[in-house]
Amino acid sequence: MFFDFDGVLVESNAIKVEAFERLYAGYGPSILARVMDYIDGKEGISRVEKIRHAHEAFLGIHLTEAELGLLAERYSRTVEDAVATCPWVTGARDFLEAHAHRLPLFVVTGTPEGEIRRIAERRAMTGYFRELRGSPPRKPPIVRELLVRHGLAAERAVFIGDALFDHETAHETGLRFIGRVPPGRPSPFPAGTETAADLSDLAERLARPPQTAHA
Template sequence: MTGSAVIKHDAVIFDFDGVLAESTDIKDQAFAALYEKHGAEALAGVMAYHRANRGVSRFDKIRYCHRTFLNHDLSDKELAEIGRWFSARVEDAVAACRAVPGSMEFLKKHGDNLSLFIASGAPEDEVRRIVERRGMAPYLVAVFGSPESKAEIVRGILAEHGFAPGKVLFVGDAMADYNAARTTGVDFVGRAPPGRQSPFPNKTPVIPDLTGLSAWL
């Protein structure tokens, strides 16, 4: 797809971390803090897995990492306790971090003429609080997060609002976002910030920030 003055899409679905807010490093630091006491080898494995699975629910990643790298199957109670620790560590920082360049400008410009959504891998109640604190909520139709997967969220948006997949654009920074778009048939544009290699297959459209996103509508 090439840039055009004619708007093809009726809706845009955004991932949150790394797409609307420069918050990926905050989540990286939280994962490192959670596992650093278990030694360098376990930490290296955890961080490699975490970075390869950005956009996936932290609960799924933590359960997998404990089982794989610590040989411990977390109980639901233990996982919930870790989840509360993680949220407490990251929420204020994510609410206050820098916006991805062009993100607020895009929301303000297109909030009235496009249906805008968030599909995050973070817990839904947490990301909704953050969106409110960042002043984004008035421009959005709805904000979704885990435990639903990205693909489940997109399918739900298509079904509830009656959008044709080709009329919806997903903007994400991780393969979880790309795969959700491919699975559901919606269009996709990736975000890879300057200095960070694109994780997406060749020929995937990629932008460095959201200042030029309007060209992909």
């Protein structure tokens, strides 16, 4: 099983959105609105890609690698403590506790790898997973690498994500996909995608054949 992290295991998406608001608020309301519209639905894509695009597309600034690194570090300082202490997604911790000993579990996230490992350590999550992987690279090559290295068959694996990019990753790599869509939120996924409000019935879902309609 492959899990995205933010919005799938922990309720941290709002923290990440607020961090982008702080990062771009100084450029004025018009630029901020365009940036926030751009990042909407881009969960699962690394902050580095989003910052690079936002600066180029909306500010006309082509960042050097050093400048990009400084902005990404500023963003990281804003979010890391908050993500390390925010609530779990309902059912996530119970599922990990019950199944980590018998299923190979992985985290594949757009968060930088060093940061996700620190956060997982602070949340006492590390022991649940065979590997915790972050950016770079993007998610599809990470999933392919993990399938090969751990001798796993894609058709027997599932990706749990909350973003369209997670759905695309599962499609590209041949994995079953279950989308997490919180109550009251519109689904970002194509019609017919299997979805769940949280992870409270994940074990039951996995025991069924893949669904062809929204949960």
